[in-house]
Amino acid sequence: MKSLKCAVFTDTLISVSVESTFVRGLPGFNIVGLAGTTIKESESRVKAALMSLNFKFPASKIIINLSPSDVPKNGSHFDLAIALLIALQKESFGDDFFVFGELGLDGTLKSTASLFSTLLFLSAHVKNAKILVPKEIALRASTIPNYEVYAVENLAEAIRFFSDDEFATTCLMSETHPIFKDIIKIGNEIYVPNRNFTLNFKDIKGQERAKRASLIAASGMHNILFEGSPGCGKSMCAKRIAQILPPQSVSEILLSCAYESLNNKNVDFSALRAFRSPHHTSTRSSIFGGGSLGARIGEVALANGGELFFDELPHFGKQILESLREPLEDNKILISRVNSKTEYETKFIFVAAQNPCPCGHLFSQSTSCSCSANEIKKYKSVISGPLLDRIDLYVAMDEVSKDDRTSISSEEMYERVVCAFRAQKLRQQNELNAKLSDKDVQKFCVLESSAQNILESAISRYNLSQRGIIKTKKVARSIADLSESEVIAKVHLLEALSFRTRSEI
Structure with missing residues (x-):
C-alpha cells in the first residue's frame, strides 16, 4: 500500500491520507472513503492524464481510499495525489508530502478556487509541512510561513519529482511576503507591526477624552461605546482605532487571512487587523453566519483579531444585539445547521457609536432637542443592560468647537499601544487584558x-x-x-x- 497526504476544508480543516493498492481481480478503479461527486469524477481525469503519458494500466483492480473514511470529502485538488499513487505504485517514495492539484485531460496541473483557503487553514494546524502544488499558486503558497513549497507544471514533472532527487531540489520555491520582513520580537515570539496610518487621529480636532479612551481600548482590546451629537467624530474615532491595535503574531495573521478566504477567495496577508462594519439593515445570518445548508462565516467571525464596528447602534435589531452577548463574553461563536456545526473564534474589539436621542441633539448646547422623554426611552431601550455590561468603556463625545485643535497622531498612539502590548506579553499573558x-x-x-x-x-x-x-x-x-x-x-x-x-x- 502507498499513501500521500492531502486536506479538505468543509466546516473545519481535515487532514486526509490518500491510500492506494492494487489487488487481484477484474481491472477497475474504485475510490472509497465518502468521496463526493467531484472526487468520483477524478477517475476520468486521472485516466486521461495518465494515458497522455502513455501509462499502461495494470491488469489489476485499483482501490483508492480517503482516510478518515467516515468524513465526507469533496474537491478536485485530490486529482494529483490519486494519479501519483497509481503511476508510482511500483516505486518507493516518502509519504510526508501534502499533494494538491487538479488535473487537466492532457496532464497539466491547475489550482482550484478553494485551494489557497485550504493551505491557509493547514498552516495553522501543521508546522513545517512539505507541500507539492501547481506552479500557478506556488508563489502565493510560498509566502505562507511554516511551509516548504515545491511547484510543478504537469503530471510528468510531478512523477519525476518523486523519482529524481536532483530535479526535486529545483522545484523548491523560496519567497518571503513583504510584511514578514518587518517584524518585532517580544520574548520568543515574532509580531508584525502595522505601518499603515491612512486614517490618522491627527485629523480629529479636539475630543481629547475620546482619544484617550481610544488609546486605552486599543491597548487591551477593550469594547468601547461612543455617544454624541451627529458629526462630532464618533465614526472617525471608531475607524481609526483599527489602525492602532496591537501588532499581530504570525499565527494571528494566518488565521485572519484564512477566515477572510472563506468570504473572499482572493486574499493577501496584511499587518493591519481586520475591520468589519456591517450596516444596521444587515440580516442576522450575514452578521453571525449561517445558511440553509452549510454554516457560512459571518461578520462577527471575520472580525476575529480585529475590530467589529456597529454604527448607529440602536438601529440594529433587538435580536441581533442580544445575539452579540455570546461572542462578546465567550470569544467564540457556534453556528449549528442540520448538516454542520462550526465554531469560530471571535476575539475582536467591539466598537459602537450612537446618538443620545433620535434627533441627536440631546447633548447639544446650541441646538434644542425635539425628542420627548418617551421617544428617548424607546430609542435606548433596544440596548439591554446585559449588553451594556459587556462594554468596557463609555465615552460621551464633546460638541465641536471653533477652538478645537489637532493633537496626538496615530503613529504616537501606536507606539504607546506597542509598549503596553509588550508589557502584557512580558508578564506571560496568553491573552490581552480585555480577553x-x-x-x-x-x-x-x-x-x-x-x-x-x-x-x-x-x-x-x-x-x-x-x-x-x-x-x-x-x-x-x-x-x-x-x-x-x-x-x-x-x-x-x-x-x-x-x-x-x-x-x-
Whole structure:
C-alpha cells in the first residue's frame, strides 16, 4: 500500500491520507472513503492524464481510499495525489508530502478556487509541512510561513519529482511576503507591526477624552461605546482605532487571512487587523453566519483579531444585539445547521457609536432637542443592560468647537499601544487584558490597597455587577500598562471607573 497526504476544508480543516493498492481481480478503479461527486469524477481525469503519458494500466483492480473514511470529502485538488499513487505504485517514495492539484485531460496541473483557503487553514494546524502544488499558486503558497513549497507544471514533472532527487531540489520555491520582513520580537515570539496610518487621529480636532479612551481600548482590546451629537467624530474615532491595535503574531495573521478566504477567495496577508462594519439593515445570518445548508462565516467571525464596528447602534435589531452577548463574553461563536456545526473564534474589539436621542441633539448646547422623554426611552431601550455590561468603556463625545485643535497622531498612539502590548506579553499573558479569564484577572490585575478600597466603595455606590467589577479591573490594568506601572494604582482605577456607562455612574 502507498499513501500521500492531502486536506479538505468543509466546516473545519481535515487532514486526509490518500491510500492506494492494487489487488487481484477484474481491472477497475474504485475510490472509497465518502468521496463526493467531484472526487468520483477524478477517475476520468486521472485516466486521461495518465494515458497522455502513455501509462499502461495494470491488469489489476485499483482501490483508492480517503482516510478518515467516515468524513465526507469533496474537491478536485485530490486529482494529483490519486494519479501519483497509481503511476508510482511500483516505486518507493516518502509519504510526508501534502499533494494538491487538479488535473487537466492532457496532464497539466491547475489550482482550484478553494485551494489557497485550504493551505491557509493547514498552516495553522501543521508546522513545517512539505507541500507539492501547481506552479500557478506556488508563489502565493510560498509566502505562507511554516511551509516548504515545491511547484510543478504537469503530471510528468510531478512523477519525476518523486523519482529524481536532483530535479526535486529545483522545484523548491523560496519567497518571503513583504510584511514578514518587518517584524518585532517580544520574548520568543515574532509580531508584525502595522505601518499603515491612512486614517490618522491627527485629523480629529479636539475630543481629547475620546482619544484617550481610544488609546486605552486599543491597548487591551477593550469594547468601547461612543455617544454624541451627529458629526462630532464618533465614526472617525471608531475607524481609526483599527489602525492602532496591537501588532499581530504570525499565527494571528494566518488565521485572519484564512477566515477572510472563506468570504473572499482572493486574499493577501496584511499587518493591519481586520475591520468589519456591517450596516444596521444587515440580516442576522450575514452578521453571525449561517445558511440553509452549510454554516457560512459571518461578520462577527471575520472580525476575529480585529475590530467589529456597529454604527448607529440602536438601529440594529433587538435580536441581533442580544445575539452579540455570546461572542462578546465567550470569544467564540457556534453556528449549528442540520448538516454542520462550526465554531469560530471571535476575539475582536467591539466598537459602537450612537446618538443620545433620535434627533441627536440631546447633548447639544446650541441646538434644542425635539425628542420627548418617551421617544428617548424607546430609542435606548433596544440596548439591554446585559449588553451594556459587556462594554468596557463609555465615552460621551464633546460638541465641536471653533477652538478645537489637532493633537496626538496615530503613529504616537501606536507606539504607546506597542509598549503596553509588550508589557502584557512580558508578564506571560496568553491573552490581552480585555480577553483575560477570571482566573488570570486575579493573577495579573493586582490592585494597591488604596485602589482596592476605592473599588469596594464603587461596588456599592455604582451598583457594579460582578462582570462590571472584572471589566473595571481589566481597563485599569491597561491604563497601568500605558503608565508603565507594575501594579494598579488608585489613579488608574479612578480613570477606569470614569469610563463606566452612564447607567451605572
